[in-house]
Amino acid sequence: MPGVVRAAMNPAELFDLELGLLLEAIYRRYHYDFRDYAVSSLRRRVRQAMDRFHCSSVAALQHRLLHEPATFAQAMQYFTVQVSEMFRDPGYFRTLREQVLPVLQTYPSCKVWVAGCSTGEEVWSLAILLHEEGLLERTILYATDINPDALASAENGAFALDRMAQFSASYLAAGGRASLSDYYTTAYNGALFDRRLKRNVVFADHSLATDAVFSEVHLVSCRNVLIYFRRALQDRAIGLFHDALVHRGFLGLGSKESLQFGAHADRFEVCSREHRLYRKVA
Structure with a gap:
């Protein structure tokens, strides 16, 4: 009026x-x-x-x-939330090692997408995991984020030395086959990870809110990202992951995230409810 x-x-x-x-x-x-x-x-x-x-x-x-x-x-x-650590939730990485990577080993080559990679802790963790299971040389790792500064840090692979004790403990809890220190050198109070681990890693800008699928992949790991989205954007992101995954491909989410009640819940089956690991339904 x-x-x-x-x-x-x-x-x-x-x-x-x-x-x-x-x-x-x-x-x-x-x-x-x-x-x-x-x-x-x-x-x-x-x-x-x-x-x-x-x-x-x-x-x-x-x-x-x-x-x-x-x-x-x-x-x-x-x-953009830049909170991460190497081998975060070690049980998740152990489950990948025991349940997912044996399946990926049956493929002649693999592609893995780390969506919302932040400053790269998970990317480097997965590279080490793939290396220890003999898969790194035939795997392309896509590490994506919308924050260019975070992507630059991720690609650099340098982390504060005072974080290494926690990273090492998580690595061992995740079933690590060596010592985490075997994979990095120290200088100026920092740890720089072996450059060979990122030879097959592609760091790229990608938005789950606006961009489309860019490749077919065997595993998507998007952890502790969806908790910052509303339901509509969560559903969009899961839809992208579903479209990107190969037949019977795997999806890993964060410990507080779930596909339950989402628009795509019936398009995945649960591999590990505890560790939020899913597989695309045939």
């Missing part, structure tokens, strides 16, 4: 309104689509970005990101 003015929004409502406008603006300006990411997580991370860039409101942050591409590049770390 003309002339009727709605009561003022409370701060939380106004924040969410500005957040929605920010995500739409980022999509239209830079073609990164965060609009179907989980709102609770985005609220927290956008507030962190506001503090980092000294912005008193989401609108002020939006102005800076739209007009300063270099600032947006720095802010990407707040929109």
Whole structure:
């Protein structure tokens, strides 16, 4: 009705309104689509970005990101979660070693897709696993993420030395056949992993929100990524994985993720419910 003015929004409502406008603006300006990411997580991370860039409101942050591409590049770390570790959830990697890799060994060559690879801990973990099972030389590993800085770190394969003790313990718990230290050299308080492990790794930009399938693969490992998506985007991502997988291919998810109740639940069978490992239905 003309002339009727709605009561003022409370701060939380106004924040969410500005957040929605920010995500739409980022999509239209830079073609990164965060609009179907989980709102609770985005609220927290956008507030962190506001503090980092000294912005008193989401609108002020939006102005800076739209007009300063270099600032947006720095802010990407707040929109994409870069939390990972080598052999995270060792039982998952042990299950891959015992149940999945013996099947992959029956193929003359293999392709593995690590979707949302972050700073590369899982990629290097899988490379070591494939090496120990005699598969690395005939496997192409696709490591994808939307954050260019994260991809650069992943490709570099250098990690803080003080993380190695935890990584080593997880490696052994995952059924490691040697010592993790056999795969890296140390210098300047860091650990640099053997360059030979990444000879068949392709690091590439790919968005689960906007991009299509790029290759046929035998295993997709996308762990602790879907928890930051809303249901519609989760379903889109799982649909991509299904389309990418070969007949009877494998899908691995994070410990808090599941296909249950999703749009593609009936297109996969459970290999290990505990370790969130699935197989494409024939």
